[in-house]
Amino acid sequence: MKVKLFSVLAEKIGPSIDLDLPKTFKSDVVLDQIKQLHPDYAKVLDQSLVAVNEEYATDEEIALDSVDEIAIIPPVSGG
Template sequence: MMEIQVKLFAMLQEQLGDSVAVEVPAQPTADQIKGAVGQLAPNVRQMVSTARLAVNQEFAGNGQLKLSAADEVALIPPVSGG
């Protein structure tokens, strides 16, 4: 297991702050990271489930991720405007 910082944006940032620390497996999947964030606050689980995960400013797929302490991990919820 490893601890990572996950940057948050939009409504997630308003609910939980700029970032959160979560414990994940050494090579987590995007769903495992999203699940760990969702466990911190049940009221944001739906929003987390629809968010996209980015690593080092590139959207990540659903496979296992090889993360290091220097990697930037972010959850970006869908945003609409008009």
């Protein structure tokens, strides 16, 4: 499943990353897989949100076959 990345993650890792997600998963699985592939960005990922189909994911199970898009939204800074 292609996962879109934004902000610092997109700058450092790229605009997207391919993950091998199970048929059902929770949003933390997405973040954990990216952390395994890119451990240097664990701190940013720990503060990031997961959006599924343009809605922030909660702690509920997500069925992969119902997913059109996953995006990781890192914290935003600035003034």
